Amino acid sequence: MLSVGEAIRVRRSTRRYTDRPVPDALLAHLLAFAAHTPHLTDRPPRVTVVSGRERVARILARYLGVYGLVQGAPHLLVGLIPEDADQARLDLGYVLEAVVLEATRLGLATCWMTGSYHPERAADEVERRPGEMVAATVALGYAREDPLARLHDGALRRLVGAHRRRPLEEIVFDREWGMPWSPVGADSVLEEVLEGARLAPSAENRQPWRFVVESGPPLALHLFLNRPSPIDAGIVMAHVALAGAEVGWRGRWLLRWQDRTLAEMVGAPRDVIPVGTFMVHD
Numbered sequence: 001m002l003s004v005g006e007a008i009r010v011r012r013s014t015r016r017y018t019d020r021p022v023p024d025a026l027l028a029h030l031l032a033f034a035a036h037t038p039h040l041t042d043r044p045p046r047v048t049v050v051s052g053r054e055r056v057a058r059i060l061a062r063y064l065g066v067y068g069l070v071q072g073a074p075h076l077l078v079g080l081i082p083e084d085a086d087q088a089r090l091d092l093g094y095v096l097e098a099v100v101l102e103a104t105r106l107g108l109a110t111c112w113m114t115g116s117y118h119p120e121r122a123a124d125e126v127e128r129r130p131g132e133m134v135a136a137t138v139a140l141g142y143a144r145e146d147p148l149a150r151l152h153d154g155a156l157r158r159l160v161g162a163h164r165r166r167p168l169e170e171i172v173f174d175r176e177w178g179m180p181w182s183p184v185g186a187d188s189v190l191e192e193v194l195e196g197a198r199l200a201p202s203a204e205n206r207q208p209w210r211f212v213v214e215s216g217p218p219l220a221l222h223l224f225l226n227r228p229s230p231i232d233a234g235i236v237m238a239h240v241a242l243a244g245a246e247v248g249w250r251g252r253w254l255l256r257w258q259d260r261t262l263a264e265m266v267g268a269p270r271d272v273i274p275v276g277t278f279m280v281h282d
Contacts, residue, residue: 004246011101011201012109013111013112014143015071017070029106039095040087040234043088047080051074053074060139072144090257110140113139114231165198171210200238208229221240223275240278244278250280255275256274256275256276259274
């Protein structure tokens with residue numbers, strides 16, 4: 001089985017799937033994993049699954065754009081939040097990305113779908129608790145490996161820019177906003193964790209996150225967004241926490257959503273959104 005770091009490196013958005021269903025035992029494992037994954041708020045999200053290619057296709061049949069071109073997925077992970085709030089969406093990104101990486105470790109293929117689906121149809125297919133709403137879905141199954149499927153997925157990745165990632169020097173600052181950070185001479189463990197964050201998926205592959213590193217002690221990673229995308233923030237927070245745990249960091253996220261004092265502390269501009277701080281303890 002892959003390590004978390006290996007899963008982060010090999011995970012890809014897969015849009016063409018075989019008709020082979022995921023065994024019930026693996027589906028049950030993923031749902032249990034979601035239920036026991038640490039979360040960021042006191043009202044955690046919930047993950048359930050819709051199975052059956054026709055049911056999944058009905059939910060995903062919304063747009064003709066490239067983000068809607070998922071074909072043949074036998075399952076769909078459905079993320080539910082208890083209220084329509086930014087912090088609830090952030091928590092969903094955190095929990096559901098942990099499930100995506102666990103699925104990758106198990107040899108399964110996935111594709112995040114935050115816009116190219118019918119939320120009302122997804123809601124009709126799952127049992128919801130009072131006040132719950134569908135906020136995101138993830139296609140799940142086994143990737144087609146034939147030449148046509150590889151050509152199709154490769155062309156789409158190039159079209160949407162999925163093969164490109166900003167270098168760390170563009171998304172990480174040293175101690176204060178705008179101060180260049182360089183991996184040259186930096187702590188190798190810190191670089192490994194930041195590289196894991198750099199590889200996180202995001203809507204339209206925009207990589208809207210920025211980090212400010214305080215070397216400490218204690219070491220602190222302050223996270224900001226340059227556009228309102230709380231699910232993306234949750235996804236990259238999961239990468240930091242999971243990659244950090246794998247390299248032996250003892251740390252946790254302190255949620256500081258829209259806390260202007262955090263922005264002022266590092267000199268961040270007023271148009272960025274403070275998200276939180278990951279504190280690493282000795």
